[in-house]
Amino acid sequence: xxQTQSVTPEEPNPTVAPEATDTTAQILISNQISTLHCAxxxxxxxxxxxxxFREDLAGIYTAEIVSAASHLHANDIMHSDxxxxxxxxxxDGHAMFTDFGFxxxxxxxxxxxxxxxxIEYMSPQVFLGKGYDEATDWWSVEIMLFEMLTRHLxxxxxxxxxxxxxxxxxxxxxxxxxQGKHIPS
Numbered sequence: 001x002x003q004t005q006s007v008t009p010e011e012p013n014p015t016v017a018p019e020a021t022d023t024t025a026q027i028l029i030s031n032q033i034s035t036l037h038c039a040x041x042x043x044x045x046x047x048x049x050x051x052x053f054r055e056d057l058a059g060i061y062t063a064e065i066v067s068a069a070s071h072l073h074a075n076d077i078m079h080s081d082x083x084x085x086x087x088x089x090x091x092d093g094h095a096m097f098t099d100f101g102f103x104x105x106x107x108x109x110x111x112x113x114x115x116x117x118x119i120e121y122m123s124p125q126v127f128l129g130k131g132y133d134e135a136t137d138w139w140s141v142e143i144m145l146f147e148m149l150t151r152h153l154x155x156x157x158x159x160x161x162x163x164x165x166x167x168x169x170x171x172x173x174x175x176x177x178x179q180g181k182h183i184p185s
Contacts (some may be wrong), residue, residue, distance in 0.1 A: 014020060027050040035116045062145045064095035069141060072097070073134045079103050080112070080138035083121045084147070119160050124168045150175055 026183065053061070072079060079086070081100035088096050102116040111131025123139035125132035146154045154172035157163040 006114055032142055052151045055149065058145060058148040061095065061148065062141065064093065066143065068095045068097055069137050073137070076106055076133040078106055079119045079137050082137050082144070083118050084144060117162050120155065122167065126166055127164050146172055149178060
């Protein structure tokens with residue numbers, strides 16, 4: 001039985017529809033996102049492209065993202081493609097995730113080996129092929145926090161392979177203006 005996820009304005013967190021088809025889920029999600037866009041609720045992309053986030057705003061938005069990811073994980077769902085383009089904010093500034101195309105339902109102690117996501121936000125575990133769990137979503141949250149505070153991704157390269165190598169081998173280098181601050185690693 002195939003499972004798909006949808007998100008609605010009334011229930012901003014994904015629900016699992018066990019008997020829905022991919023087409024049905026795409027229509028549901030597409031219709032809801034169109035409704036949100038038409039209502040002028042999509043603010044994340046505007047904020048993200050506006051520039052550097054103040055530390056206090058980065059903290060607030062990161063807390064919103066952590067809350068949404070925690071809700072997914074509490075319901076045994078990992079998103080697997082968290083990135084700024086897949087987050088919208090409602091009128092109250094609460095984060096809602098979109099694009100559940102790579103989302104997976106998981107049970108405790110299960111690991112996925114599917115290579116999926118957006119390379120700049122993918123965790124080393126995804127590339128290493130040994131399997132990963134919901135911790136891959138937390139990696140993506142950390143990358144987004146870094147990006148909010150610096151306006152840059154921590155791992156960049158001239159092609160996908162170079163980026164992948166850097167993610168596996170290197171540690172993120174904090175710019176001088178962030179060094180010495182209490183940022184979890």
